[in-house]
Amino acid sequence: MKNARAADDSILTDEFLRQLINVGEVDILVGLPTHNNAKTIGPIVATIQAGLLAFFPRDRAAIINADGGSQDGTTELVLNAAIDDVRRGSKISALRTLHVISTQYAASPTRGTALRSILAAGELLRAKTCVVISPESTQVETDWLTKLVRPIYAGEFDLVLPTYSRHRFDGILLTNLLYPMTRALYGLRIREPYALDFAFSGTLGSQFLAQNAWQDETARAGSETYFTLNAIASRARICQSFLGTREHIERRSADLIPALRQTVGALFSSLGPHMALWNASTASQPIPTTGPEREFTLEPLRVNRKRLREMFSTGVAELESVFQAILSPSTLEELRRIARLEETEFRYPAELWVKTIYEFAVAYHKTVISRDHILQALAPLFRGRAFTFLAENRNGSADGVEDNIEALCLEFERGKPYLLELWNGTQ
Amino acid sequence: MTVDVKPADHSWYKRAIIYQVHVRTFLDSNGDGIGDFQGLDQKMDYLQELGVNAVWLMPFFPSPLRDDGYDISDYYSVHSSYGTLEDFKRFLASAHQRRIRVIIEMVLNHTSDQHPWFQESRSSKENPRRDWYVWSDSDTGYPKAGINFRDTELSNWAWDPVSKSYYWHRFFSHQPDLNYDNPAIREEMWNVMKFWLELGVDGFRLDAVPYLVEREGTNCENLPETHAVIKELRRKLDEHFPGKMLLAEANQWPAELRPYFADGDEFHMAFHFPLMPRMFMGVKLEDRKPITEILQQTPEIPQSCQWCLFLRNHDELTLEMLTDMERSYMNDSYAQEKTMRLNLGIRRRLAPLLENDRRRIELMNGMLLSLPGTPSIYYGDEIGMGDNINLGDRNGVRTPMQWTGGWNAGFSVTEPEKLYAPLIQDAVYGYPAVNVTAQNRTEHSLLNWTRRILAVRKSTDVFGCGSIEFLYPANHRILAYVRQLGTETILVVNNLSSAAQAVELDLRRYKGNILIEMFGKNIFPRVVDLPYLLTFGPYQFYWFRLRRI
Numbered sequence: 017m018k019n020a021r022a023a024d025d026s027i028l029t030d031e032f033l034r035q036l037i038n039v040g041e042v043d044i045l046v047g048l049p050t051h052n053n054a055k056t057i058g059p060i061v062a063t064i065q066a067g068l069l070a071f072f073p074r075d076r077a078a079i080i081n082a083d084g085g086s087q088d089g090t091t092e093l094v095l096n097a098a099i100d101d102v103r104r105g106s107k108i109s110a111l112r113t114l115h116v117i118s119t120q121y122a123a124s125p126t127r128g129t130a131l132r133s134i135l136a137a138g139e140l141l142r143a144k145t146c147v148v149i150s151p152e153s154t155q156v157e158t159d160w161l162t163k164l165v166r167p168i169y170a171g172e173f174d175l176v177l178p179t180y181s182r183h184r185f186d187g188i189l190l191t192n193l194l195y196p197m198t199r200a201l202y203g204l205r206i207r208e209p210y211a212l213d214f215a216f217s218g219t220l221g222s223q224f225l226a227q228n229a230w231q232d233e234t235a236r237a238g239s240e241t242y243f244t245l246n247a248i249a250s251r252a253r254i255c256q257s258f259l260g261t262r263e264h265i266e267r268r269s270a271d272l273i274p275a276l277r278q279t280v281g282a283l284f285s286s287l288g289p290h291m292a293l294w295n296a297s298t299a300s301q302p303i304p305t306t307g308p309e310r311e312f313t314l315e316p317l318r319v320n321r322k323r324l325r326e327m328f329s330t331g332v333a334e335l336e337s338v339f340q341a342i343l344s345p346s347t348l349e350e351l352r353r354i355a356r357l358e359e360t361e362f363r364y365p366a367e368l369w370v371k372t373i374y375e376f377a378v379a380y381h382k383t384v385i386s387r388d389h390i391l392q393a394l395a396p397l398f399r400g401r402a403f404t405f406l407a408e409n410r411n412g413s414a415d416g417v418e419d420n421i422e423a424l425c426l427e428f429e430r431g432k433p434y435l436l437e438l439w440n441g442t443q
Numbered sequence: 444m445t446v447d448v449k450p451a452d453h454s455w456y457k458r459a460i461i462y463q464v465h466v467r468t469f470l471d472s473n474g475d476g477i478g479d480f481q482g483l484d485q486k487m488d489y490l491q492e493l494g495v496n497a498v499w500l501m502p503f504f505p506s507p508l509r510d511d512g513y514d515i516s517d518y519y520s521v522h523s524s525y526g527t528l529e530d531f532k533r534f535l536a537s538a539h540q541r542r543i544r545v546i547i548e549m550v551l552n553h554t555s556d557q558h559p560w561f562q563e564s565r566s567s568k569e570n571p572r573r574d575w576y577v578w579s580d581s582d583t584g585y586p587k588a589g590i591n592f593r594d595t596e597l598s599n600w601a602w603d604p605v606s607k608s609y610y611w612h613r614f615f616s617h618q619p620d621l622n623y624d625n626p627a628i629r630e631e632m633w634n635v636m637k638f639w640l641e642l643g644v645d646g647f648r649l650d651a652v653p654y655l656v657e658r659e660g661t662n663c664e665n666l667p668e669t670h671a672v673i674k675e676l677r678r679k680l681d682e683h684f685p686g687k688m689l690l691a692e693a694n695q696w697p698a699e700l701r702p703y704f705a706d707g708d709e710f711h712m713a714f715h716f717p718l719m720p721r722m723f724m725g726v727k728l729e730d731r732k733p734i735t736e737i738l739q740q741t742p743e744i745p746q747s748c749q750w751c752l753f754l755r756n757h758d759e760l761t762l763e764m765l766t767d768m769e770r771s772y773m774n775d776s777y778a779q780e781k782t783m784r785l786n787l788g789i790r791r792r793l794a795p796l797l798e799n800d801r802r803r804i805e806l807m808n809g810m811l812l813s814l815p816g817t818p819s820i821y822y823g824d825e826i827g828m829g830d831n832i833n834l835g836d837r838n839g840v841r842t843p844m845q846w847t848g849g850w851n852a853g854f855s856v857t858e859p860e861k862l863y864a865p866l867i868q869d870a871v872y873g874y875p876a877v878n879v880t881a882q883n884r885t886e887h888s889l890l891n892w893t894r895r896i897l898a899v900r901k902s903t904d905v906f907g908c909g910s911i912e913f914l915y916p917a918n919h920r921i922l923a924y925v926r927q928l929g930t931e932t933i934l935v936v937n938n939l940s941s942a943a944q945a946v947e948l949d950l951r952r953y954k955g956n957i958l959i960e961m962f963g964k965n966i967f968p969r970v971v972d973l974p975y976l977l978t979f980g981p982y983q984f985y986w987f988r989l990r991r992i
Contacts, residue, residue: 037945038917040729074772077728101735102915111772111917112730 027132030120039115043075044068044165045143047134048074048094049127051084053151054366060156064149065097065114067158072165073111074302080137081118091118092150103439127278128236135225143218145169148211155261156337162268163257164215173304174252176215179207180262181311184409184417188402191421192275193373194241194279200428201287202248203297206256207310210241210279213259220252234387237274238282246287249293272398276391284380284387287439293409295436299431312414324403324443325362329355331396338393347371350395364397364404366427372397373428374435381439412425453686455497455544456646457909458711459750460812460897461819463756465511466525467863468822469844471855473696476862477842478854480521480530484537490881493825493890493895497544499648499690501757503531507557507617511757511841513650514555514618518635524775535643544645545724546690549634552651553618561619563607565850575628576619577611577657583765588613588663594786613654623655623672633679640680646688646711649673652703653693665699673709688712688881690751694763697741699903707745715741715750715816717764722810723796724765726803726982727776729940731922733769735913738814749907750816754807755824758837760796782832792840794827799871801827802982805892806937809984812900813926814934815911825893826882829872834864842867845874852878899961899986906935914948921946921979932989934958938979947974955967958987 028036050057061079068077080156081094096440099114117137121129131148138146145168149156168172192208198209208214224246230236247254287294332339332355339348350368357363380390409417470482478508480503490498502512503525521531552886554561563572582600590596591614600609601616610619621628635646656668673689679689691703691713703710718741721733742861744750756933758779762770770787777796778789789796797803804827811818823844831839842864846853852866852874859866867873882888909928920940926933932953938944950956950970956962958967967987968975 035917038919040918040920040940040942040944073768074728099732100919101732101739109766109768111724111733111768112728113732115919377477417966 027129028032028136029119032117032133032137033140035117035119036137039078039141041076042078042115042141043144044072044077045134045138045141046077046079046161047131047137047148048079048081048151049084049130049134049148050086050090050094050151052086052088054086054088054093055089055236055411056088056154057151057273058096060149060151060153061094061097061116063156063158065099065108067161068114069108069110070129070158071162076112078137078141078143080134081116081268082133083118083120083220084099084126084130085120085290086184091120094118100303106382126236128230128242130277131239132225132230132236133231135221135400136254137170138218139225141220143217144168144368145217146221147215148213148222152214153262155263157260157290160213161260162275163259164213165275165357167255167257167306168215168217172253174217174220175247175254177206177208177211177254177256178213178259178262179256179307179309180303181308181313182262183341184312184412184414185406186262188405189275189279189322189398192369192401192405192424193398196282196421196425196428197283197373198245199300199425200432201294201297202290203300203353205300205302205309206244206248206254208256209244209283210238211244211303214240214242214243216243216247220247220250221282223250223406224256234277234281239276241279241282242286245282247288249290254303256303256305256309258305258309258311261313265393268336271391272395276394276398277388280394281380281387281391284377284391285338287381291439300425310358310418312417315437321403322359324399324406325359328364328396328403331393338385338389341384342390342393343375347375354400362400362403363407364400365423369401369404369424370427370431371434377435378438450907454747455686456688456690456906458497458543458901458904459497460900461497461546461751461817462490462493463499463501463753463819464822465501465757467512468841469854470846471843471857474856475524476603476855476857477524479524480526480534484530484534486535487537487543489542490543491541492894494894494901495820495924496542496901496932497546497645499546499819500539500548500831500834502548502550506878507555507851509555509617510615511837513550514553514557515550515613516555516557516559519638527557528919532642545643546646546648546688547639547644548647548650549636549647550650550948551621552610552654553614553620556617558621565603565610566620568606568608571846574625575622578606579609579611582609583665585611585657585659585661588657592786598956608709611657615650620654620657626740629672629675633676636676636680637683637831640684644687646690648690648692649710650692652691652710653695656762665693665695666704670709671703674705677709680774690714694761696764697737701742701744704744704748707747711747712751712817714753714819716761718750718814720760720762720765720769722807723760724769724773725922726797726807726914726939727772727922731919731937731939734810734922735915738911738913751819752811752814752816753821754811755793755796755821756819757791757821757841759785761786763787774847780832790837790839791831792828792830792833793821793824794872795829798983799827801889802980804889805896805986806939806982808893808896809986810922810937812896813906813933813986814924815906815909815926817918817978818900820893825890826879827865827872827877827889829869829877831865831867839866841864845878846879848875848878853880876894895962901963902930903931903933903988905931911932914950916946916948917947918944920944923948932956933961934989935988936979936987937983937984938978941981943981944979945976946978946979950975953989956989956991959990961986961988 083091095116098116099109099110120299145165164176167176195207199205467478469478470811471478472481495808504515505517505522506512506514506519521528560575562578563570603610612619653664655672656666657663688711691710692718700713703713717737721737725734762773778784843854882890905926905928909926912925922937924935953970956970
């Protein structure tokens with residue numbers, strides 16, 4: 017059987033292992049986690065191939081496609097990028113073989129399993145540098161590879177995270193929770209702690225692969241966030257590289273819960289193991305960044321704000337009993353109050369938002385109820401905060417949006433003592 | 444007296460193992476510091492024991508030696524430094540007695556500017572030999588022709604102050620090109636070849652053949668008129684001297700080289716220039732792709748023809764047949780110091796190129812001897828001689844042969860200062876460390892290993908005459924191919940990597956065969972339906988004879 021496993025405790029199929037043996041050793045491994053990405057993956061993989069040929073023609077490289085069981089021909093499209101002496105007639109002039117391997121892991125398309133497969137391949141191939149490119153990164157440019165790889169090649173950094181030019185309303189979860197909270201907790205101004213396009217040294221990859229976290233469902237779901245947090249905790253040398261534009265992707269409402277699991281769940285989960293670290297960290301510091309830390313584009317974007325507020329108000333009402341277990345009475349009361357406000361007056365202020373998040377984080381840590389229920393309960397509140405962010409920045413300039421995000425970050429930093437008090441049980 | 448080697452064997456060149464040597468470099472018999480034919484004659488036993496069966500001599504004709512003899516001033520004699528015509532005849536007989544063929548260099552394209560023909564030609568525009576060379580009143584003709592020695596020459600035209608006009612030269616300016624549009628030249632050069640053939644030489648390596656004829660509006664290479672000249676020579680050769688061989692020196696892409704075989708009525712053999720740098724590249728990259736790609740692009744040649752393969756020769760390791768990216772990689776990999784580079788190549792010997800890594804030297808020789816073609820071994824490479832990049836031009840790879848660790852490496856009894864070139868004396872490659880006598884005493888020396896592999900190569904005609912089919916195992920560091928001739932089949936598997944490797948080969952079509960390793964003659968498991976697993980140490984290679992027993 018093609019994907020038969022060599023051993024029950026191995027994540028590598030015999031076929032995958034056989035292909036890795038044939039690759040041998042690489043300087044650069046490009047990981048492509050996919051699942052039914054046929055619509056976008058062709059040009060992405062062609063750009064990666066062109067980037068490798070343009071910037072790293074002499075280096076041993078392999079593209080590893082960890083696929084979650086695509087049925088739309090994704091893997092075939094990826095495999096077409098191979099350059100070898102078997103496919104004759106290729107017009108591509110390349111110094112050496114470019115290997116492309118596709119492996120399918122388990123039935124469920126969990127990103128963590130994909131990352132784990134990529135990390136395992138990186139370790140077995142003794143990759144100096146691993147790059148992960150998202151199958152949604154349709155605006156990938158050939159120079160992304162050099163922007164991500166060079167800092168690691170130069171031996172100056174262990175982890176290169178991206179910054180992008182994004183639409184001002186893209187990544188509201190990132191700008192209103194993940195970035196400011198990670199920054200407040202760990203003292204590093206990492207703009208994309210949940211990175212989809214990033215690079216790391218083989219050493220850092222191996223270190224993360226050895227973590228026990230793979231047994232944890234939350235860690236598997238939020239492996240990219242876990243990876244970044246683990247790098248911070250291990251004092252890895254981190255930098256950011258501006259990659260260019262990241263296209264806005266319309267998300268369905270139903271996508272929010274999985275996104276919360278992948279990101280916020282991982283961030284909340286990290287608090288326990290890394291308590292000593294975030295407890296000790298003080299004011300945040302910028303990290304080395306090539307290019308701008310962030311750019312915002314301002315094109316009009318149609319967002320159904322009314323629906324967001326409605327879902328907030330409905331959620332506050334329907335999840336009353338859940339919130340009682342999670343939130344302090346004062347916070348809950350304040351949420352009830354704003355839920356009653358008319359749309360024109362509605363505002364979920366930064367201070368209350370920070371307090372809410374910190375109370376959720378502690379509830380998550382103490383598992384006052386099922387952790388997954390806690391994350392699900394956060395969804396309507398996040399929608400309320402998103403409504404406020406959209407309203408506050410509706411007519412704002414790029415600088416204005418950045419100022420608002422910075423103000424929120426400072427609020428998170430100012431609120432950190434409150435988190436500690438909750439954590440230590442003094443509140 | 445000449446002795447026929449095997450008169451009826453008209454395809455001997457397909458089974459040949461050629462040893463390239465310059466008389467000057469091999470052994471000095473008269474103590475003047477310069478190797479000579481009597482010295483070469485004394486070492487014929489050595490060549491016989493080595494296992495080669497053809498010797499290719501670089502130019503030994505009278506010459507001002509401004510281009511190591513490729514600037515000939517008399518085609519009918521021997522340079523006085525190397526002996527006499529009688530000495531040459533004795534050497535030739537000696538070689539033939541040992542069943543060693545002799546191939547000599549023939550520089551058809553140009554002469555020395557000291558050649559009497561050129562002296563007459565330049566003397567006046569009315570001289571009968573004026574038209575033996577290519578003259579012009581301007582230096583603007585044939586602008587599309589490239590300059591070969593771009594490190595030293597700015598133009599292919601040179602001003603002659605005597606006749607106050609320009610003459611054409613594709614190489615150094617002291618090497619005026621002969622005019623092959625003139626029937627008298629074609630006749631005279633055939634007379635030259637006939638002279639040596641009648642003495643008994645077995646073949647010619649024809650130098651710089653693409654450049655014989657010039658035509659306006661072309662790059663003056665590979666022209667139909669040039670092919671016509673060669674066809675005429677070949678026709679005369681076959682008519683008057685059947686069994687003699689023509690070997691082309693044409694540094695061209697395979698598709699451009701192919702016409703030199705024509706329908707089997709031009710050259711018998713041609714050097715495969717593009718393959719050689721790609722063998723070095725493949726080993727450095729640890730990737731078979733450069734090698735398989737160039738061989739995929741190599742066209743079929745007539746059954747009577749043959750490629751001539753080499754790792755190193757008397758010239759720089761030419762990188763002309765590479766892309767800019769490949770050339771840059773080769774320079775950075777094999778010629779880190781600028782002084783190692785010359786023109787579009789690398790002026791280094793085999794052992795230093797491979798960092799004196801015995802495993803890589805063996806692997807490269809293993810490929811040389813098992814890929815389709817006739818191998819040519821450059822003198823001294825069988826003992827791992829080094830080079831001297833401080834000597835100018837390509838002289839660094841043309842130093843005296845190292846016979847012993849004693850006086851002048853056993854090359855000459857003269858004072859060291861009188862040697863035609865200084866000996867290699869550095870700690871790694873110097874003659875005290877690298878010499879024939881020492882290696883004769885060591886069973887596992889490179890010299891003895893070379894003798895063994897040449898013996899294995901000669902144990903079958905498959906390598907020289909058989910077909911090739913590449914296997915494409917998924918492990919790209921493994922270069923595997925099957926050579927076949929009649930019922931005989933040989934599997935060659937090379938590990939191009941510096942690390943141990945495993946490979947699975949699809950040998951199902953040879954199911955039932957037993958693999959017999961050709962050096963130790965050990966038996967390997969029988970081929971079945973499953974992939975055939977082989978493991979390799981770094982740079983290891985296997986030659987297996989497939990036997991159905």
